[in-house]
Amino acid sequence: MxxxxxxxxxxxxxxxxxxxxxxxxxxxxxxxxxxxxxxxTASSAQAVAHKMIPDAAQYNAFSKIVEHESGWNPAATNSSSGAYGLVQALPGSKMSSAGSDWKTNPATQIKWGLDYMNSRYGSPAKAWSFWQANGWY
Incomplete structure (x- = not known):
């Protein structure tokens, strides 16, 4: 046929x-x-994050931010700002510092997001506290 x-x-x-x-x-x-x-995709990204963030309190804080920002969707794009990925990096291309596969690899996005939260706020828990107070991080 x-x-x-x-x-x-x-x-x-x-x-x-x-x-x-x-x-x-x-x-x-x-x-x-x-x-x-x-x-x-969400559950596999969460499993990767669990491996990368073994401390339960830090993982929970990271997870809450990601849930609010992208719903654990690694391709989430904010139509008004252009923020991209699990952690809504703006611009998304900033995540290329963690790997060239930043557009498609949740592990790369998690690595970048974790590094960002640690360098800017000191930890995911402190980033979550800031997010709760401001509605963004």
């Missing part, structure tokens, strides 16, 4: 039916694969 044939079929349901019919005609069987849950 050609791809162009499937493209000509009007709806996805018709395309699936046509593909199943063609497969059956060719003596093949189409089977549904079991559903696989995609790994959560």
């Amino acid at each position: 050609s791809v162009s044939f499937i493209r000509r079929v009007a709806s996805p349901k018709k395309a699936l039916t046509a593909a199943a019919l063609a497969a059956a005609t060719a003596g093949m069987a189409l089977t549904a694969a079991p559903a696989q849950a995609a790994p959560s």
Whole structure:
């Protein structure tokens, strides 16, 4: 069965039916694969942060900031300011000092964010205190 044939079929349901019919005609069987849950980007980023920040109080403070800033979405972009990533760096390209993969790698963003919080505030807990008082950090 050609791809162009499937493209000509009007709806996805018709395309699936046509593909199943063609497969059956060719003596093949189409089977549904079991559903696989995609790994959560948020949970994997949180696991990385836990490894990088073993102290529970510091991790919890870091986590609260990230939850408020990006919801643990490493591709979060603030449409008005352009802040980017888990920690909403402004500009996002500042995170390149932690690695060239800063746009896509949560570990790089976490490293940069942790370094930022430690250098500017002394710790993630102190950064969280500042965030609570000001609504930003």
